[in-house]
Amino acid sequence: MSEPAERAGITIYVDADACPVKDEVYRVAARYGLHVTVVANSFLQIPREPWIERVIVGDGLDAADDWIAERAGPRAIVVTADVPLASRCVRAGASVLAPNGKAFTDASVGMALATRNLMQELREAGAITGGPKPFSARDRSAFLGALDRAVVRLRRAV
Template sequence: MSSSIVVDGDACPVKAEIVKVAKSGGVPVVMVSSYDHRIEPVEGVRVVQVDRSSQSVDLYIVNHIVKGDIVITQDFGLASIALGKGAVVLSPRGEQYTNGNIEYLMERRHESAKRRRAGGRSKGPKPMSDADRDRFQQKLTKVLLDMQEKDDI
């Protein structure tokens, strides 16, 4: 398999889980973050640091992914573009972004932003739980296995 796992690393809470699954599957990992976030290099992981402007990580990822890569991000905009480039996209909670659900997620984000601008409040995301981490790890493992099966055909 020539795919890589490319991680929007600035706020990714499942870095250790990604490294563990990637290592067992023999898949290289690229962690991309701004210089404001320190990511310790480990075996099998290439760390790329970019400038701290708001879209630098996203732009790097978009410009370097290829069809078949796996992108891990919480950013719906990045997820949408990555889907357009033929990547498999997962959230850190194990939700798979697809062409079928990304439009709804983007619309929901837009509505929440409008509500906040109008003075309304919205809840932030729930804290990551062990169940969330397990779900993510299971989903990433399943995606890798599915990709390997396709390569074997």
């Protein structure tokens, strides 16, 4: 690991069960010498690197979310598509990115949470709302750029 990253204590937490950008996280973390914690409800294969840690949480409904949210803070980058988890982590001061590269911020997370709740209510009422658009190469590229910018911003803040 690089010396500045170790001193900075920057950790990337990955809400990993359905995360399509784990390999991209590993690439960026290797470049900057960052620690990655991959959190899941079941066993996931990860590269055998001393800077990548696998955490398997219990089967509880929000066990992975709770584990990440309890550790998120100003020196953390959280990768998740889960809007309620993103909201909790933003409140804790973490940098939070969706797999498509969109940042959750104080300014955006409230609207994202309201939209998520509205869509859930529509689905529960029987409305057909469709699903998210398919994950694309453009999303992957946007994520790589956003993660790189988040790391650079946190390193400069040290």
